[in-house]
Amino acid sequence: MFASFYRKRIRNSLFGKWILLFALIAVVSIVTLAYGAYSYMSQSVVEEVLDNQKKTMDAVGEEMTRTYEAAQAAVENLYRDQVLADHASFLLQHSFDEYIRHKLDSFYEQSGKGVNVLTYFDNWIDDHPSAEHLLLYSTDRQFLYAFKQQGQSRLIGAHAARSYIPDAMSLDAQPVGPPNAWLLKELGLSARASGLISFRVPISDKNTYKNIGQLLVFYRNDAIERTVRRIGGEQKGSILVLSAEGVVLYDSSGKYVGARHPDADILQSLDAEEKLKQRAYVNKLTNSQAGYTIVGIAPKAEVSEAYGGFRLVILLAAALSIVFVVLLPGALVVNYAKRTGNIIRFMRKVEQGELTPRIPDEKDDELGQIARSFNEMLDELSRYIDRVYKAEIRQKRTEFAALQARVNPHFLYNTLEVIRMRALSQGADDVAEMIYSLSALFRGVVRDKTVYTVKDEIEMCRLYLELFRIRYKDKFAYEIKVKPGTGSAETVKLLLQPVIENYIVHGMRHDSFDNLIEIEAYTDKENVVIEVRDNGTGIPEDKLQAIESYQKQREEESEGGSFGLRSVRERILLMYGEEGGLTVANRSEGGARVTLAFPFRKGEQGLHV
Template sequence: MKAYTKRGTTAMRLMIDFYQKHFKQKLFNKILMIYSLITIVSLATLSVFVFTYFSNNQIKKELDSNNHVLSSIGSYFDTRHAASQQIIQQIYQDGSSTLLDDALSFLKNNFSDYLNDRLTRFSDTGIRRLDVLSFLRIQLNTFSDIRTIGLYSSKKKFTLLLTKDNQNYYQVNSDFQTMLNQYVITPKSITTISNITNLTTLETDGNLIIDYNSDGIYRAFQNNWSEMKGYVLVLTPSGNVVFDSSNRYYGAKYPYLSQLNAPASIQQFEEPSYVNVQTTNRFGYWIVGVIPKSEMSASMVGLRNTLLLVTSLVIVAAMALTYFTIVNFSRRTRTVVRAMEKLRNGDLSVRITMEKEDELFQIADRFNHMCEDLTRYIDRVYVSEIRQKQAELVAFQAQIKPHFLYNTLEAIRMRALSYQAEDVGEMIYILSTLFRYSVRRDTIAPLENEIEYCSLYLDLFRIRYMQNFSYEIDIEPELMSLRVLKLSIQPIIENYIVHGLIMSRTDNRIWIQAVLEEDVLVITIKDNGSGITPEKLEFIRQKLNTEVSDDAASQSIGLMNTHERIKICFGPAYGLSVESVPGQGTMVTMKIPASQGGELYA
């Protein structure tokens, strides 16, 4: 018992491993399996439907053919019944009724008395009366399938039977039905009995008996005999077999008579069989067509084998086509996966080549565009970081000297105070304070600190130029806490001191203002200096609208450098703009985000 359990556990584990290896992580194997199952089930269902459809059609066709045979046999019986009626009508139709008189004379007398009566009549009238026996022999020779024709006398209890070979006269003392069973009716015969009535007395003196050979039934369906399946029976209402194409039930009652009235089309006879029954003929016989189900199934073997072969070929072809199609998609998908793996490992140069324009082509195209965009983004960020580092390095290099000079300046200031040169001492104090602020490594600073730094810078020049220079700062207190880029306003002021200040004037002035426009802090530095010529102004604007070269970034911490640093820190939507009128002054506008809280642009 333990061995069986162990083998079962091993088999289950192998199945689980097979599933996990070939299906759980293999999408295309799942698709192939599902599609194969759908194909097999669909084609098998279609084949069953086609086979059922053609099988039902074949059964209907066979039953219709069998029903046609039964109708032909019924027509044959009606024809034979009509022939019997025609013969009896000929006995009655003669105007002088000589044939009827001869028949009545034959039925009322012994055969010798009948002959004497014919001679007497002939001698009395000189007219030879029509002979009923000759008439019957003519009918016997006219209808080839009449086996026996005869007369029965109900008064004298005798029978005259004529066959194609001889004439038999029977004197019996039995009833009519016993005579028929004994001398006329056989298992393979069809018998009609007609009354012969005396038109004067209206009494029935006898009967005309016509017995047809049942072999004539074959002629009714000989054209369909070779193609007909099953067998045909002709039965009396009591079950006696009149005709049996299989020659199995002659001489006995049909054993399945009670099942012929059942409504089902399939009955259990010797074996399950399809049944047709007709009872509309003049004789009242039951004409039965029996087709065994096995014969019907045997006729469908060829169709079944053909459908199996065609279905198998189509399934194989469909699965082969599906397999190669999925293999192609799998190969192309693996190409995409390998490219993604290379990208994950840092190879940004990988590209996917797809020929067919389908979903995988779109994925490959999006992947290629993503790699290109990523490369450009990395390049941009990398270059931007390098430029920022370069700008910081240049600023740091510029800040190193004040750092080393700070102690020296402090010593000079103390020396100037000792000689009571207070203005020189104040300038040295302001300069040392400026150097101390610039030494700090902060990138972002509150606007208040930046304005204080600019005020000290402007005070330094105000002391230097005495009454020729002044400045004004107009900024609301609630804006002072906003954070700005460190050392971003001072380079603009320095540009004015170096290039815009006119020494021959006593009203040199610079204004620093700041306002909040929606979510943007707008800082304006305006002066009344010499201004900028249109050509140089256009050149400056072009430089501001293009990326600063590495050389320019390393050589200047002025206007261009400040603009580039703002874009690097806060994004391309921010920076500097310049307006100037020669002889009237210049206005520089700085825009930085107010809601970013001093966070650098990512």
């Protein structure tokens, strides 16, 4: 029974194969999409958790930086006041009793306006509520002056013979770290219960730059706690602040504050996430200058709880999608079959030579696009046939005109030669020379040459200029310069003649005897450049602007300006496209300059030049 159904409905039916294939593809696609959606949503949740963690870490880093900079500012502001800096130096390099006498002497000398460095630090700790203790340590005298928030300041003796504090203060410790245990003991605090972070700033004598002591500020980490709660909220995992030795300065979970973290070595390594990737996501923010590291740890098991509910929803949606996608293909395939048959029917009409029918399908799906593309193809084909037909007619007219123009011109050459011989016999040598130049010029114009080079064009210009040199005698001269290798470049016939004619008609000074036109041809990289310079009247500014304006327009849109220059530009564009160009400008020393540029293309005949 199944075999019969398969033969009738699937094997011998193209649309049955489509339905089966579509169903298989749909099921595989839905399962794949469901898996992809689940992966995407779970990854989005992970990224959201990690982004929230990074923002919290950045905020903690900013809070730590502000605190560290505040401790540094306490010393920097001390240095800015010379009198206060001198008092601080005296205090740290003398006994406390000597400092008291020194302060009283200064008080009397300044008529009751003495400076008290102890008052400065007492006011500073009052201005910073998060600072629990401020310790001023003298390296030379080995005493410790302690200021306490909302408490009395006191002097603590720290002689090396009776205390470990000098040894602890002489250690090369990082600027930020846990408070020293001996200092905490002197203050009556324990490392685990304190919740304090130590910020250490060295103090030097302002005059000798000698290190004379240290300033230690013990901050409570409750400011960091408020920052974590404000930015991170109920975030997954924990935020740690580790010292360079791995001691936990702050822990949002409250487990390891004041103790060395069990994974400190791993967390401070470069590949911490790789080593902990089986159980946690790890982000790190290191301040190498201050010597602490902010670490964000998000256990994967804890993060996965955030997207566990997506799994059931995606499975249910995938099952419903599979049911609907198997029922709908039948109706869709029948509709596609009808529209496909309609397209085939119109294609057969075109195959039989009918170009007027159009497929009436306005839908925007693939078959609708095929129908519109087919209709557009027929429209373009009709226009192409029309263009080719008209082009053939124009081509035949052009060939007919060319044949008429190429009727044997020997009668004209013979006539000019008869006139020239007559002029010679009558002693009119200049007239004979002009007729010879005209005859040679005419031969060059009508000659059908496969490759026309710059050398040929320069020779045509020379013959043309020779006519006017004879005509104007001593009033006119010309110079032609062609750099080696330039004459073999292929070009367009009569490209320079309109430029020369434009000078003769409009730019020549007929009342002067020093009229000069120069033609120079050379190569610039891969281009041929031909400059035509004269010392004539130049081009009026309004006409120069008109020339620049119509050079930017299409030929059919440009009615004004010089027809000769316009024809030169249009022929350059037709021959070389946008690679060719023509520029017109006045010379500062008088006259005008016309520059033609086009790509260097070497003709076969140019090889023998």
